[in-house]
Amino acid sequence: MDLAFTPEEQKFREEVRAWVRANLPQDISHKVHNALRLTRDDMQRWAKILGKKGWLGYGWPRQFGGPGWNAVQKHLFEEECALAGAPRVVPFGPVMVAPVIMTFGNAEQQQRFLPGIASGEVWWSQGYSEPGAGSDLASLKTRAERKTIPGKGDVYIVNGQKAWTTLGQYGEWMFNLVRTSTEGKPQTGISFLVLDMKSPGVTVRPVKLLDGECEVNEVFFDNVEVPVENLIGEENKGWTYAKHLLSHERTNIADVNRAKRELERLKRIAKNEGVYDDRRFRDEIAKLEVDVVALEMLVLRVLSAEKSGKNSLDIAGLLKIKGSEIQQRYSELMMLAAGPYALPYIHEAMDAGWQGDFPGGIANAPLASTYFNMRKTTIYGGSNEVQRTIVAQTVLG
Amino acid sequence: MDFDFSDDQEQLRDAVRKWVDKGYGFERRRAIEKSGGFDRAAYGELAGLGLAGLYIAEEHGGMGMGPVEGMVVMEELGRGIVLEPLGQTLIAGGILGGYAPEAVKAAWLPKIAAGEALVVLAQQERRARYRLDPCATQAVQSGNAWSIAGAKSIVPVGDRADAFLVPAVAGGKIALFLVERQAAGVATQGYGTQEGGRAAEVGFKSSPATLVTPDGLTALEHAVDIGIAAACAEAVGVLDKTLAVTVEYMNTRKQFGVAIATFQALRHRVADMKMQLELARSMSYYASLKLNAPADERRRAIARAKYQLGVAMRFIGQSSVQLHGGIGVTDEYIGSHYFKKLTQLELAFGDTLHHLGEVSERMQDTAGVFA
Numbered sequence: 189m190d191l192a193f194t195p196e197e198q199k200f201r202e203e204v205r206a207w208v209r210a211n212l213p214q215d216i217s218h219k220v221h222n223a224l225r226l227t228r229d230d231m232q233r234w235a236k237i238l239g240k241k242g243w244l245g246y247g248w249p250r251q252f253g254g255p256g257w258n259a260v261q262k263h264l265f266e267e268e269c270a271l272a273g274a275p276r277v278v279p280f281g282p283v284m285v286a287p288v289i290m291t292f293g294n295a296e297q298q299q300r301f302l303p304g305i306a307s308g309e310v311w312w313s314q315g316y317s318e319p320g321a322g323s324d325l326a327s328l329k330t331r332a333e334r335k336t337i338p339g340k341g342d343v344y345i346v347n348g349q350k351a352w353t354t355l356g357q358y359g360e361w362m363f364n365l366v367r368t369s370t371e372g373k374p375q376t377g378i379s380f381l382v383l384d385m386k387s388p389g390v391t392v393r394p395v396k397l398l399d400g401e402c403e404v405n406e407v408f409f410d411n412v413e414v415p416v417e418n419l420i421g422e423e424n425k426g427w428t429y430a431k432h433l434l435s436h437e438r439t440n441i442a443d444v445n446r447a448k449r450e451l452e453r454l455k456r457i458a459k460n461e462g463v464y465d466d467r468r469f470r471d472e473i474a475k476l477e478v479d480v481v482a483l484e485m486l487v488l489r490v491l492s493a494e495k496s497g498k499n500s501l502d503i504a505g506l507l508k509i510k511g512s513e514i515q516q517r518y519s520e521l522m523m524l525a526a527g528p529y530a531l532p533y534i535h536e537a538m539d540a541g542w543q544g545d546f547p548g549g550i551a552n553a554p555l556a557s558t559y560f561n562m563r564k565t566t567i568y569g570g571s572n573e574v575q576r577t578i579v580a581q582t583v584l585g
Numbered sequence: 586m587d588f589d590f591s592d593d594q595e596q597l598r599d600a601v602r603k604w605v606d607k608g609y610g611f612e613r614r615r616a617i618e619k620s621g622g623f624d625r626a627a628y629g630e631l632a633g634l635g636l637a638g639l640y641i642a643e644e645h646g647g648m649g650m651g652p653v654e655g656m657v658v659m660e661e662l663g664r665g666i667v668l669e670p671l672g673q674t675l676i677a678g679g680i681l682g683g684y685a686p687e688a689v690k691a692a693w694l695p696k697i698a699a700g701e702a703l704v705v706l707a708q709q710e711r712r713a714r715y716r717l718d719p720c721a722t723q724a725v726q727s728g729n730a731w732s733i734a735g736a737k738s739i740v741p742v743g744d745r746a747d748a749f750l751v752p753a754v755a756g757g758k759i760a761l762f763l764v765e766r767q768a769a770g771v772a773t774q775g776y777g778t779q780e781g782g783r784a785a786e787v788g789f790k791s792s793p794a795t796l797v798t799p800d801g802l803t804a805l806e807h808a809v810d811i812g813i814a815a816a817c818a819e820a821v822g823v824l825d826k827t828l829a830v831t832v833e834y835m836n837t838r839k840q841f842g843v844a845i846a847t848f849q850a851l852r853h854r855v856a857d858m859k860m861q862l863e864l865a866r867s868m869s870y871y872a873s874l875k876l877n878a879p880a881d882e883r884r885r886a887i888a889r890a891k892y893q894l895g896v897a898m899r900f901i902g903q904s905s906v907q908l909h910g911g912i913g914v915t916d917e918y919i920g921s922h923y924f925k926k927l928t929q930l931e932l933a934f935g936d937t938l939h940h941l942g943e944v945s946e947r948m949q950d951t952a953g954v955f956a
Contacts, residue, residue, distance in 0.1 A: 189594075189653045191874040191954070193586045260586065444953075451952040467945070474945035477952060478868075478889045484954045485867035492588040506860050573853070580852035583859050584832055 191488075193260070200261055204268045211237050217273030218540060221453070223554040225401075225538045228311075228358045231275050235308030238277070245282045245306045252290050252298070253306055259494040263439060263487070270445035278355065281305040281312035283440075285363040288380065288429050292421035301361075301382070313359030313385065315350040315407060316430070323574045325365070326374040326427065330409060332366035332381055334416065334423075344368075344381060344419070346389075346412040352568070356405035357394050359385050365426050380426035383414045397564075399557040400535060439487045441504060441569065442511035447480050450518045454525070457551060461525045469525070476517055483510050502582060505575040512565035512572060519555075519562040526552040533557075588870060590657065598657045600634060605665030611919055614781070617668055621775070622783030623742045625703075628669040631662075632700020636671055640678035640811075645694035647678060652876040655811075656818040656869065663822020666926045668782045670705065670741045672815035677704035679811045680750060680761070684798040689763065693748070704763070706808055707737040707749035707787050715935040717752075717805050724753040724760060724794060731755070731794045733762055734770075736786065743785025744775030750808065751794065752801050759801035762794035769793060780929035781922065806880065810887045813934045814876050817869040817894045820930045824862050824901050827923040831855070831905045834920075838910075851908060858901050865897035871954065881947075888943035894930075895937030902927040 193201065216230050238244040246265050248254020257265065269277075277283065286305050289297055304310035321328040330348025337343055346366060353359070362385050369377030385392065389412035394402035421429055454473060458464040464473075486507065493501045523530045529548025537546050537553035546553050566572040590598070608630060617624040631637060636658055641647020648654075655675050662671055677697055681690055681704070696702035713719040722735025733753045740749065748765045764771065770790035778784050798804045832855065835846035845851055872890035875883050902924040906913040913920050931937060949956060 189590065189870070189874065190587045191871070197586065448953040448956075452950060455948075455950055455952075470945050470948070471941055474941055474948055475892075477948060478892050478944055480952055481871065481889050481954050482864040482868050482893050485871050486863060488586055488954065489588050489867055489870070492586060496587070496589050498589050503863060505856075506863055509856075509860060510864070576853045576856035577849070579856035579859055583828070583855050584835060584846045584852060 193264070197260055197264065201264045201268060204265050205272070207241070208268050208272045208274060211241070212269075212272055212274050213237075215540065216275060220273040220275055221449075222540075222551065223538075223558050224540045226275055228355075231278055232308060232311065234275050235278065239306055239308035242306070244277065244308050245286060245302075246277070247283060248286065248290070248306070252286075252302055259439070259491050263445075263491050266440055267445040267448075270449050273449070276446070278311070280314045280354070280359075280363070281308075281310065284314060284433055285312055285382070288363070288420060288433050291432060292380070292425075292429050296417070297420065311355075311358050311360045313353050313356040313362045313407075315353060315362050315364035317352045318349060319351050323571050325430075326378065328365055328367060328378065330364065330366045332368050332379060332414070334368070337413070340413070340415075342416040344414040344416060346381070346383070346409040346414055348409050350407040350409075351404075352395075353392075353405045353407050354403060356385075356392050356407055357402065359392070361385060362390075362407070363420075365430055368423050368426075375427040377424055378426040378430075379423050380420040380429045381414060382418045382420060383412065387412050387414065389413070397561070399560040400533065401557070401561070403561070439490050439507060442483055442487050442507035443515065444480065444484045444487050444511060447483065447511070447514050447518065450515075450522075451476060451480050454518050454522050457522050457555075458525045460549070460551065461527070461529075463525050469521075472521055476514065476521065479510070479514050479517070483507070483514060486510070503579075505579040505582075508569060509566075509572050509575050509579075515565045516559075516562045519559040523555045523559040526555050530556040530559075590653070594654060594657050597654055598661055601636070601658050601661035602664070604630065604634060605661055605667065609665045609667055611922075614666065614668060614922075618777070618781035621745075622668055622777045622781055623745050624669065625745065627667075628703065629700050631667075631669060631671055632698075635698075637674045637700045638678065638694075638698030640675050641682055641694045641698045645682070645690060646698040647682075647694065648698075652814060652873040655815060656873040659815045659818035660822040660825075660869075663819035663824075663926075664826050666781075666823060666826075666922055670782070672812055672819065673705040673741050673746075674703065675815050676706050676808045676811045677750060680706075680804055680808045681763075681797065683807065684761065684800075684804045685763075686796075689795055689797060693763070702747040703742070703745070704748045704750060705741045705743065705746040706812065707740040707743065707751045707764075708805060708809070709738045709740065710736070711738050715939040717809060718759070718802060720752050720754050720759050722751065722753040722789065724755040724762060725791075726755065731762060731796055732770075732791045733764060733789045733794045734791055736788045738786055739778075739784045740773075740787045742783045743787045744773035745783065749787065750797065751789070752805050753794070755796075755799065755801075758799070759805065760799045761797040761801040761804045763797050764789060764792050764794045778929065780925040782929070803880070806884065809934050810876065810883055813887050813891050814869075814872040816930050816933050817865075817872045817890050820894050820898055820927065821862075821866050821869045823923050823926050823930070824865055824897060827901055827905045827920065827927065828855075828858055828862055830920050830923070831858070831908050834909055834912075845908075854904055854908060858904050861897035861900050865894050865901075868893040885944070885947045885949075888935075888940045888947060891935055892937055892940040892944055895940065898927040898931045899937065 245254045250256035318328045332344040332346045363382045368379040389410040391408040393406045463469040529552040638647030643649045724733045751762045770792040772788040773785045775785040868890040875886035
């Protein structure tokens with residue numbers, strides 16, 4: 189038992205740190221450190237820098253052009269990126285769809301899609317949730333019917349609607365769970381289909397959320413023709429593939445590295461606002477501090493188990509619950525630190541370089557919006573109540 | 586970064602678990618509780634396994650092991666809610682070995698390791714609560730001899746121990762002494778404690794004392810931190826068992842024609858208990874792995890751990906009683922004894938609010954395990 193990283197791991201961390209420091213554009217890290225609005229260009233600029241280094245697909249095996257890192261290395265990479273103020277890698281391409289294509293796609297699909305994902309050139313979106321299918325994802329209704337069209341060959345005609353498509357307004361390609369059969373259990377009639385979002389019949393409508401931003405979208409499919417070559421794996425096996433994808437979400441779901449960065453920011457904000465020495469407020473920060481350490485220890489235990497293959501820990505649900513609660517809590521405390529000065533809503537004040545007068549200081553401008561935005565974390569990715577049900581299943585049977 | 590136990594550590598765990606399972610059943614524990622809350626024979630069996638010498642160097646007859654082994658042993662003793670205070674012996678071994686003059690080590694450590702001498706920390710004073718620096722007990726030197734006068738409170742097995750580690754003020758500064766229970770002027774008044782154990786009020790009147798170290802506060806803080814790490818590990822063992830008996834009960838107890846484990850409100854409470862258990866286990870590891878760190882870093886880590894463990898102990902303890910329903914509040918059922926043990930451990934060496942204050946005081950700009 190040893191808390192310290194090995195000298196090799198430490199060396200790896202230092203290499204990553206040096207590279208990130210040298211290559212992360214300062215205008216981007218400034219925005220991240222201050223919770224200012226990131227543009228599509230900001231996110232993609234960083235994705236392409238990572239892509240050029242071969243690190244956008246940082247979880248990929250070597251055979252697909254990835255670095256072939258182990259679980260600890262991936263964690264250290266994520267940590268160094270987070271602490272340096274890098275934007276989170278938009279996960280839909282490199283983290284979510286790529287492993288499915290690698291595992292279940294054919295060679296042609298791998299050659300066609302993976303390079304654009306690895307380089308950061310192509311923006312992918314996710315089409316899972318629907319208005320009637322949230323936590324009960326298998327009840328999804330978007331239909332894909334196979335037809336032969338003279339002159340075009342075999343296609344799927346897709347009709348339906350996807351909901352909560354994060355950053356879908358920027359999306360170029362989209363991976364979807366679609367219903368190809370209504371026979372048997374709901375899970376057995378689902379297929380995994382990728383489509384070009386420029387296809388006729390695809391409509392993307394941004395949805396304004398409570399923080400005033402359009403982070404998610406509704407995506408409508410009206411007789412969209414999708415070539416059958418875009419089916420990943422076998423028809424009606426999509427649910428299995430999606431579950432495989434979720435199993436790739438292990439420790440990074442906890443987002444503990446970002447929590448560390450944001451806890452440090454919370455302390456700075458509390459100092460500036462004069463509440464750091466208020467005993468009641470400071471104790472709330474202290475509780476969060478312990479929460480973050482405990483979550484980090486939990487993450488390290490999972491990583492250690494993955495590294496050694498002993499004492500495997502099936503606690504992804506716990507990581508999701510605790511990680512999301514912590515995200516909500518630090519955003520809440522930041523807002524409370526600012527108090528009344530968190531209330532003015534000046535949309536432009538969240539853009540970098542805004543020169544106006546924000547009551548109580550510009551640092552307060554995004555605090556309430558971030559707090560509102562973070563309500564999503566206990567809802568998405570399987571709500572925390574669903575996670576509790578899963579955890580209880582592992583304990584009680 | 587590695588949280589696997591070595592083969593030797595697993596063997597140590599197995600040995601202690603075997604003793605707990607075969608040698609320290611609920612009936613024996615109940616009998617010990619009835620006869621005063623401490624059994625020298627049971628303590629002797631622990632010493633027979635080598636556990637009393639865990640933190641004592643091999644040259645002094647001990648096993649020369651470290652905090653991870655201490656943690657493994659305490660987890661297993663927690664699973665059996667063992668009353669005999671091995672945590673105190675870990676403190677004595679660690680502190681005498683780390684701070685005492687060679688002659689004191691040579692005189693005491695072999696006896697402690699063999700289980701012949703039980704040495705406990707007599708630190709608590711009335712009205713001091715969890716603070717370590719208020720100390721009314723005084724030490725006086727005449728020639729080479731020391732004597733102390735004062736009173737200590739709630740000393741673990743105070744009327745059955747063979748000697749005490751006693752902080753006392755010498756020349757305006759807290760020093761740490763060793764005082765034998767049989768020494769002149771030592772008076773004890775023993776009583777049972779809520780969780781079934783034993784403690785005593787201990788008075789000293791010009792009692793002859795041996796100086797362990799003049800830098801008493803440093804040693805005392807270290808002693809308490811060894812005690813906290815041991816308490817955290819012991820708590821993890823109790824928590825493990827508490828959740829296990831709760832799960833077993835929920836799967837057998839039927840109401841409305843079905844096992845109560847089928848009710849979602851109850852299931853979600855169990856999920857929250859599992860969360861607290863794993864956070865507690867993680868922080869117990871953290872405490873033990875930081876026990877040999879420099880004092881500042883160690884104190885900060887220990888406070889974080891004890892806070893987290895305190896939250897977990899209270900939540901899991903109370904939830905277990907609630908999920909059991911009526912049987913959970915009976916003395917007959919083992920679950921209520923786990924709950925009382927957890928309550929005792931929360932209040933030992935600083936409760937949750939106290940350690941929240943410590944975390945708050947010691948907070949730095951940086952965050953995380955390595956900060």
